[in-house]
Amino acid sequence: MLWPAAEPWPVCREEHYDPDGTNPAAPSVPMVPIVQVRRVDAPSLPFPEGTDLLQVLWCPYGHGEFCYPLPQVHWRDSGAVGDVLPTPVPAAELPEDWYPARCTVHPEQVTEYPSRDLPDEVHGALKGRFDELFAETGLRYSYHLAEAPGIKLGGYPGWTQEPVWPGCEGCGSRMEHLLTVSSWEFDGESWRTWLPEEDRADENESGGRRWKEDAHNPAGLCLGDAGGVYVFECRTCPDRPIGHWFDCS
Template sequence: MTRTTPPRPLDVEQLFPEVGPFRKEAIRLHPRAGQPTYRDSSVGGPLLWPADEPWPMCGGDDDFGTVHDGPTPLVPIVQVHQADAPGVPFPPGRDLLQVLWCPFDHGEFCYPLPQVHWRSAAAVTSVGPTPPPPSEAPEHYVPNPCVVHPEPVTEYPSGDLPRHLLDLLRDRFTHVEQETGWLYQYHLADAPGIKLGGYPGWTQEPWWPDCEGCGQRMEHLLTVSSWEYDGESWRTWLPLEDRAVIDGQESFRSEQGLAAQEAAGLMLGDAGGVYIFECRSCPDRPVGHWFDCS
């Protein structure tokens, strides 16, 4: 089944033409419980991983001490074929994105540590097994196997809105909210959920890493969030196909609602997210990452 985000309930650029130049396209992945194979785009599914290439491991140490005992296999988070991600700039000669992470707390802010791999799907002629997650790994850091329903959507900045524009538009945002009930931040700007491109789904203030090689600010590659939507954003971002069973504040936390909201079974901090960035100016596409939560 496809997933279709409803059109924005208001014409964003007509009401706020100042945000038009900041328009971006994102790919909402819409993970839902399923049984993806290693050939499919997926969240938490098996990977198209070459049998002759060692599975990536985490050694267990970081700047803040040992976070787990001994080498630990990374767990699959996202696999996306280029055909399912129109507009996302894949490296030349690569048509498959694979993101994994160590399912244990790392760093000062305690979050799973991601890795990014790009490859050519056709070059994988012999596929190795995807190892099971470590038995002691926190369940909320290991996504359930999910099929995905990639969908391009248009986004506008919320947390990333330049300060001078926020000051300029604040009164208009408030007026529109009072007149229509729609909040720019939650209902009109950037999409919630697991997504490629567009704007990160910040919970707190934005933090964009700079490339250590060239010094330029990195580009957003992937947001891995705890939820597909929350108690406010569902009103405009919940796909049409899910509205038959989720129609109103009282039901979005129902069993059917949770099947859409929490299909991947992740909980990153207090309903936060891990944001992955890359430098597209450097040939080796170095990556950065950040984590925040409420």
């Protein structure tokens, strides 16, 4: 991660526990990198003026009532980083499925539509068309045409449960979705429309799977019962405060 050597690596000093919520963890834990994205690779994301790099880290221990990882968001000018601080090696005792394996992302811009966030009256008005779509194609709106599954920037959160949009404590407005970090990139239905062509496999050569072995969970995450962490930000307040939510099956 392009972290300036002149800045100390962020540390979580909040009270936190093992993911099962029972055993207290060490009081000062280095944050682990989750996502680093350049502005050129996410042109539709509104970066703050003067920045071209988004960095998201979190503490990979459980926090609060729902035992969630605690995220931080940093925006910076990559040209001003200078010397780079080596990224700390995660401690051996960390819950390894709560921080991602090191990998390179290949962002792809897609168009998506709300499913759980679709107002009831709109869903009711469109139900006939959804039923017609399923009868003609076998595709379900919620699985195949609405929110893109997996790890993503912007768009709609990939909720596992009912939506919980945080409000900004500063101005009171509803925050905008910045990032979803999911345990899986797709499931047994959504792969039909959301799985990239290059990740598909011949089921006769892959034990019945229709995708390559590492395509389902390339980051190696399992957040709760295959859940997700959602990071939000207020784009009205100048300091762009963040909020977050966690849910699972």
